[in-house]
Amino acid sequence: MTQAKRRPNGSRELLLAAARAAFAAKGFDGARVEEIAAEAGVNKQIIYYYFESKDGLFRAALEQIYEAIREQNLAYVESVKPMRPDAAIAALVERLFGRLQRQPDVIALVLEENRHKGRHLVSRKIIQSSHTPMFDYVARVLAEGARLGIFRSGVDPRQFYFDMVSLCMFYFINTYTMSAVLGTDLLSQGSMRARRKHIVECLIASVSAP
Amino acid sequence: MTQAKRRPNGSRELLLAAARAAFAAKGFDGARVEEIAAEAGVNKQIIYYYFESKDGLFRAALEQIYEAIREQNLAYVESVKPMRPDAAIAALVERLFGRLQRQPDVIALVLEENRHKGRHLVSRKIIQSSHTPMFDYVARVLAEGARLGIFRSGVDPRQFYFDMVSLCMFYFINTYTMSAVLGTDLLSQGSMRARRKHIVECLIASVSAP
DNA sequence: CAGAATGTCAACCAACCGGTTGATTGTCAA
DNA sequence: TTGACAATCAACCGGTTGGTTGACATTCTG
Numbered sequence: 001m002t003q004a005k006r007r008p009n010g011s012r013e014l015l016l017a018a019a020r021a022a023f024a025a026k027g028f029d030g031a032r033v034e035e036i037a038a039e040a041g042v043n044k045q046i047i048y049y050y051f052e053s054k055d056g057l058f059r060a061a062l063e064q065i066y067e068a069i070r071e072q073n074l075a076y077v078e079s080v081k082p083m084r085p086d087a088a089i090a091a092l093v094e095r096l097f098g099r100l101q102r103q104p105d106v107i108a109l110v111l112e113e114n115r116h117k118g119r120h121l122v123s124r125k126i127i128q129s130s131h132t133p134m135f136d137y138v139a140r141v142l143a144e145g146a147r148l149g150i151f152r153s154g155v156d157p158r159q160f161y162f163d164m165v166s167l168c169m170f171y172f173i174n175t176y177t178m179s180a181v182l183g184t185d186l187l188s189q190g191s192m193r194a195r196r197k198h199i200v201e202c203l204i205a206s207v208s209a210p
Numbered sequence: 211m212t213q214a215k216r217r218p219n220g221s222r223e224l225l226l227a228a229a230r231a232a233f234a235a236k237g238f239d240g241a242r243v244e245e246i247a248a249e250a251g252v253n254k255q256i257i258y259y260y261f262e263s264k265d266g267l268f269r270a271a272l273e274q275i276y277e278a279i280r281e282q283n284l285a286y287v288e289s290v291k292p293m294r295p296d297a298a299i300a301a302l303v304e305r306l307f308g309r310l311q312r313q314p315d316v317i318a319l320v321l322e323e324n325r326h327k328g329r330h331l332v333s334r335k336i337i338q339s340s341h342t343p344m345f346d347y348v349a350r351v352l353a354e355g356a357r358l359g360i361f362r363s364g365v366d367p368r369q370f371y372f373d374m375v376s377l378c379m380f381y382f383i384n385t386y387t388m389s390a391v392l393g394t395d396l397l398s399q400g401s402m403r404a405r406r407k408h409i410v411e412c413l414i415a416s417v418s419a420p
Numbered sequence: 421c422a423g424a425a426t427g428t429c430a431a432c433c434a435a436c437c438g439g440t441t442g443a444t445t446g447t448c449a450a
Numbered sequence: 451t452t453g454a455c456a457a458t459c460a461a462c463c464g465g466t467t468g469g470t471t472g473a474c475a476t477t478c479t480g
Contacts, residue, residue: 009351011457027325029239033438043459045440050457054438096370111321114386115237135391158392159408165388170376174384176324178375180337181345182368198369206412210420221427243468253429255470260427264468 012050014040019061024108028058028116058112059120065109066122070130072099078138085145086208090200092138097168097196107172135161142207151207160207167199222260224245224250230270231293234318238268238326253303268322269330275319276332280340287347296418297357302348307406317382321391352417361417370417377409 018039022031033054037044051057076095083091098108113120137159145151171178171186179186186192228249232241243264247254259266286305295300310317323330348371355361381388381396389396396402 009457027237027239029237032436034436044438045460046458048439108325110384110387111325114384115318115321117386124390127387128393131391156408158394159405159412162381162388162392162405163408163412165384165391166377166380167373169384170380171372174305174320174324174375174379176327177320177337178372180334181341182372182373183338184368195369198366198373202369202373202416205416207415219427221472242466244466255430256428379460 011040011042011046014042015047015050015057016061016064020064020105020109021056023058023061023112024105027112028054028120033057049054055120059122062109062113062122063122063126065106066126066130067106070104070133073131073134077133080137085141085148086149086204088141089138089145089204089207091163092134092141093168093200093203095195096164097171100168100172101192104172107169111173138164146205149209152209155207160203163206164203167203171195221250221252221256224252225257225267226271226274227418230268230274230315230319233268233271233322234315237322238330243267265330269332272319272323272332274331275316276336276340279316280343283341283344287343290347293353295358295360296384296414298351299348299414299417302344302351303374303378303410303413304336304406306374307409310378310382311402314382317379321383333368348374355417359419362419365417370413371373373415373416374413377413 015036018036019031022036022039025031034044035049036057037047047054047057051060076092080088080091113122135157139157142151142155142160143155146153146155171192175186185189186195225246228246229241232246232249237239243257244254246267247257257264257267261270286302290298290301323332345367349367352361352365352367352370356363356365381402385396394401396405
């Protein structure tokens with residue numbers, strides 16, 4: 001009989017991509033193992049060969065996402081040109097918002113991980129190291145801003161980082177409900193641009209020296 | 211045979227409460243119809259008698275939640291004493307944060323609704339009317355603050371309301387991931403108190419006159 | 421009180437779902 | 451060339467799941 005072509009570890013990558021899309025779209029419980037295999041073009045059993053279980057597949061997809069975040073953040077802080085602290089914050093927030101806009105799967109998967117608090121344990125180390133480069137950069141920018149007298153001193157970089165992530169991510173998490181609440185179509189390009197601009201201004205105002 | 215006691219529409223309420231807890235804890239796909247019935251102490255079929263389907267049950271649970279939000283908001287804006295605009299914002303944000311803290315089911319259900327974008331349509335009208343009283347109050351406070359020269363003028367109340375909700379809700383949405391990112395236990399009382407305080411300060415700073 | 425409307429349940433079911441089995445075929449090192 | 455190993459698949463399975471059926475008891479109404 002015709003056995004399918006070999007692609008050492010190729011099926012693994014195909015499965016991860018399919019899993020990521022499926023889990024993002026339907027959640028862990030809503031996604032179907034067989035559908036993921038079909039989407040990847042391989043037999044269902046191969047999931048168990050590479051990942052042991054549906055949970056294992058989900059965990060692997062999550063880890064891949066955190067790794068991608070880490071690489072993107074690392075690339076940014078290594079390539080960013082020096083600039084005024086307020087401009088640095090603006091650039092960074094615009095980039096974060098824009099990236100979330102273009103990668104809805106990332107938000108969906110992280111959200112799903114949080115809903116199953118700790119069931120698909122991705123090690124704290126992996127999660128933290130995916131954000132450390134960016135967090136350290138933000139802390140440096142805040143300190144620099146304080147030194148120049150542009151920002152208040154004593155701003156807690158952890159709280160500020162939390163604010164940044166909250167404001168940017170939340171837009172894409174509760175888009176449907178907030179559209180109804182505010183009577184606006186938050187999926188429109190105009191709304192996104194306006195919101196992104198506002199978030200930048202809000203964050204900078206919140207740390208600016210009086 | 212012993213038929214169970216009658217409780218006209220009582221089973222309906224019992225089912226709604228059980229459904230709310232189950233959907234919040236396990237999501238729509240993770241929750242089991244039979245478990246919900248058992249938790250409510252009634253036969254599974256009664257769900258189909260009152261709600262037609264699992265989807266119908268979910269929709270009813272959501273509507274109940276929006277109705278509760280509306281009542282709570284209405285009660286607040288009708289009973290709140292007049293005070294300085296900045297104090298009014300502080301009080302309101304503290305209350306929002308505290309309520310989310312005590313009612314995790316609300317967040318979980320709204321989140322689930324957004325994940326299934328529009329599949330369990332709760333009418334825009336219901337969603338909007340659950341927030342209108344509070345939104346109007348916030349808009350009045352901002353205008354009053356601007357009139358007194360405490361706040362900047364030209365602050366968009368929609369964006370500000372969005373900020374408030376974002377900062378408060380996000381804490382409880384991604385608690386697990388953010389704990390790892392920041393290296394803090396965000397479930398601790400101390401973290402919550404500190405975060406609540408920071409959010410108040412951040413929001414007020416973002417609208418205060420220069 | 422009769423009968424209609426309402427509320428409740430036990431038993432059933434077909435489809436589905438995550439996971440297993442066992443066999444088969446390329447691939448590569450010795 | 452050969453034998454071990456990596457990769458793949460078709461077929462199968464037991465348990466689960468949302469949903470249905472039909473009968474029956476209680477309550478309401480005229």
